[in-house]
């Protein structure tokens with residue numbers, strides 16, 4: 001799906017959903033530096049993106065590559 005993905009983790013959540021399923025939502029995670037950048041009023045880039053199942057709450061995948069981060073940087 002994403003050829004730049006370096007961690008080909010294909011785990012399913014508790015109810016069998018996997019990355020790409022509509023039940024999997026993307027959650028940007030902001031670390032300490034993200035909070036700092038918010039304070040300074042500059043663009044905040046998430047530290048990583050968690051992909052979580054909305055039904056069971058399990059994170060099935062995390063992405064921290066620059067390309068993915070960029071998509072969530074506003």
Ligand SMILES: [Zn+2]
Pocket residue numbers: 013014015016017053054055056057058
């Ligand atoms: Zn699930």
